Amino acid sequence: MPTNSVIAFFAGLALTTASVQAQPRSSTKAPPRPKAVAEAPTRTGSVANLPESTISRAEVESHIRFLASDELQGRRTGEPGNQTAARYIAEQFRLLGLKPAASIDGQASYFQSIAMERVKAASSAIMIVGKDTLKLGKELAVMTGGPADVTGEVLYAGYGLTDGDDGYKGRNVKGRIVVVQGGSPDAKGPGEIFKASGAKRKLAAEKGAAALIELYSESIPWGFVNQYFSREQISIANTTTGGTPVTHLWVNNANNQYKQLKEAGQTVTLRTTGRPRTPAPSANVAGIIEGTDPKLKEEYVVLSAHFDHIGVGKQGGSPYQSTDSIFNGARDNAFGTVSILMASKVLIQQRPKRSVLVLALTGEEVGLLGSSYYAEHPLVPLKQTVFDLNTDGAGYNDTTIVSVIGLERTGAKAEIEAAATAFGLGIFAEPAPEQGLFDRSDNVSFAAKGIPAPTFTPGFKSFDEVISKYYHQAIDNPESLDFPYVHRFCQAYAYAARLIANRPTRPQWSVGDKYESAGKALYGQ
Numbered sequence: 130m131p132t133n134s135v136i137a138f139f140a141g142l143a144l145t146t147a148s149v150q151a152q153p154r155s156s157t158k159a160p161p162r163p164k165a166v167a168e169a170p171t172r173t174g175s176v177a178n179l180p181e182s183t184i185s186r187a188e189v190e191s192h193i194r195f196l197a198s199d200e201l202q203g204r205r206t207g208e209p210g211n212q213t214a215a216r217y218i219a220e221q222f223r224l225l226g227l228k229p230a231a232s233i234d235g236q237a238s239y240f241q242s243i244a245m246e247r248v249k250a251a252s253s254a255i256m257i258v259g260k261d262t263l264k265l266g267k268e269l270a271v272m273t274g275g276p277a278d279v280t281g282e283v284l285y286a287g288y289g290l291t292d293g294d295d296g297y298k299g300r301n302v303k304g305r306i307v308v309v310q311g312g313s314p315d316a317k318g319p320g321e322i323f324k325a326s327g328a329k330r331k332l333a334a335e336k337g338a339a340a341l342i343e344l345y346s347e348s349i350p351w352g353f354v355n356q357y358f359s360r361e362q363i364s365i366a367n368t369t370t371g372g373t374p375v376t377h378l379w380v381n382n383a384n385n386q387y388k389q390l391k392e393a394g395q396t397v398t399l400r401t402t403g404r405p406r407t408p409a410p411s412a413n414v415a416g417i418i419e420g421t422d423p424k425l426k427e428e429y430v431v432l433s434a435h436f437d438h439i440g441v442g443k444q445g446g447s448p449y450q451s452t453d454s455i456f457n458g459a460r461d462n463a464f465g466t467v468s469i470l471m472a473s474k475v476l477i478q479q480r481p482k483r484s485v486l487v488l489a490l491t492g493e494e495v496g497l498l499g500s501s502y503y504a505e506h507p508l509v510p511l512k513q514t515v516f517d518l519n520t521d522g523a524g525y526n527d528t529t530i531v532s533v534i535g536l537e538r539t540g541a542k543a544e545i546e547a548a549a550t551a552f553g554l555g556i557f558a559e560p561a562p563e564q565g566l567f568d569r570s571d572n573v574s575f576a577a578k579g580i581p582a583p584t585f586t587p588g589f590k591s592f593d594e595v596i597s598k599y600y601h602q603a604i605d606n607p608e609s610l611d612f613p614y615v616h617r618f619c620q621a622y623a624y625a626a627r628l629i630a631n632r633p634t635r636p637q638w639s640v641g642d643k644y645e646s647a648g649k650a651l652y653g654q
C-alpha cells in the first residue's frame with residue numbers, strides 16, 4: 130500500500146466498494162483443492178537438484194500457522210503480536226545462519242528499530258468564527274498537535290508552502306493562527322494532498338505558528354476525511370524536532386462557506402484536546418546472505434515482505450464478528466513472509482553469485498512505514514542494491530498462476546517466468562491494472578529510489594468476490610489456505626530470487642518507465 134496510510138485507507142475503501150460491483154461473477158468460487166495437480170508439481174529437471182525442491186509443505190504450513198495464529202493477534206504495528214512475529218523471524222534468520230544486517234547500540238542485530246508512535250484521534254475540537262461555531266467531525270478534522278486553546282487574529286498565507294509571495298511573504302507569524310488553502314497547485318490524489326499538508330505543517334512549525342488551519346475543498350469526500358481522522362494512526366516519530374507538532378486542523382470548506390477566514394481582521398478562537406501520542410516501537414528484521422562471486426557479491430538483491438497486519442477488532446478498520454475479531458492475515462502477508470523465509474533457507478544452502486538482503490518489513494498496513502523508513506536508512510548502499518523482489522498479497526483466486534505487479538517494467542521477466550514454470554505455475558503480469566497496485570505496496574519505496582522492484586503475488590487476474598471475501602477480513606486465517614499452492618508459490622519465489630541473483634547483468638527499468646530516471650540517477654548512468 131502507498132507512502133502513507135492515507136492512500137491505503139482510501140484505496141482500501143475503493144477496493145471494498147469497487148471490486149465487488151465491477152467484476153463479472155468469475156468462475157473462481159473458493160478454488161477446490163486440486164488434489165492431483167497440487168500434490169505433484171510438474172517440476173522440470175532443472176530444479177530437481179536444487180534446494181528449492183527440498184522445501185517441504187509441512188515447514189511452509191507450520192510457519193504460516195504460527196505467524197497467522199490467533200495468538201499473534203493480527204500482528205498490528207506497535208502491538209505485542211507484531212513484536213513476537215519480528216522475534217520469530219529474527220530467530221529463524223539466526224537458525225538459518227544469515228548475517229545480522231542491522232545494529233543496536235553498536236551491536237550486530239537482525240532488528241532495524243524504528244521509533245513509531247500511536248496517534249489517537251482527537252476527542253473534541255471547536256472553532257469560533259464570528260457567530261459560527263465549527264465542530265469536530267461535521268466541520269473540523271484534527272490532523273496533529275497537542276491540546277490547544279488559542280484566540281487571535283488569523284493570517285492568510287495562500288497555500289502556505291513557501292515563504293515567498295505566494296505564501297507567507299516573509300511575514301512573522303510567531304504565535305499566530307495561520308489559515309491556508311487546502312491541497313496545492315499540482316496535488317491531485319490523496320497522497321499528494323496529504324504530502325502537501327505535511328509540508329505546510331512543517332513550514333508553519335518552523336515559523337513558530339500557534340496553529341494551522343487548512344481550508345479543505347479537495348477531491349476526497351469530507352466523509353472519508355472525517356472517517357480517516359477519527360481513527361488512531363501509527364506514524365514514524367519525528368525524532369529530529371521531538372516536540373509536539375503544531376496544532377493542525379482541516380476545515381470542511383467544500384462550498385467555500387468559510388472564505389471569510391482568508392480576509393484580514395478575522396478573529397478566531399480554537400479549542401481542541403489535540404491528538405495524544407504514545408510510543409509504538411517496531412522494527413524491520415534484516416539478514417544477509419553473502420554472494421559467492423568476487424565481483425557480483427558487492428551487489429545486493431533485496432527479498433522483501435511485510436509481516437505486519439491490521440490487528441484485532443476496531444483496530445482493523447474492517448467489519449468483524451464478535452465471535453472472530455482477529456485479523457489473522459494469512460494471505461496478507463504471512464504468505465509472503467514465509468516465502469522470504471523459505472528463500473533464505475535455500476539460498477544459504479546454495480549461495481548465489483550476488484549477495485541477498487532478506488528484509489521482513491513492519492508498518493506496511495499503516496502506510497508503508499517500514500519500507501519508507503528503510504529507503505531513508507538503508508542497511509546496504511542503495512547504489513549497490515540492484516533489485517527488490519517484493520512479495521505481498523491481497524489474496525488469490527487462481528492457483529495455476531503467480532501474478533507479478535511490474536513484471537514488464539523491472540527487467541527480470543525471463544527469470545521470474547522460468548522460476549514459475551519450473552514449479553508448474555503460469556505467470557500473469559499486471560493484474561487489476563485499474564487498482565494502481567504497483568504504487569500500493571512496499572516495492573514502491575524501492576522503486577522511488579530507482580531500484581527495479583516488482584511485487585510477486587499470489588494468483589489473481591482481477592479483483593472479485595473471492596479476493597474481497599478474504600482481503601482484510603477476519604476469515605483470512607490459515608485454515609482457509611490452499612497449502613499445496615502456497616508450497617509451490619514459495620518454491621517459485623525462492624527460485625526466482627536465485628535466478629535474479631545469478632544474472633550476469635543487473636535488471637534494468639523498461640525504457641521510459643516512471644522510475645527509470647530515478648534509476649539512472651541512483652546508478653549514475
Ligand SMILES: [Zn+2]
Pocket residue numbers: 435461462493521522523
Ligand atoms: Zn499486504
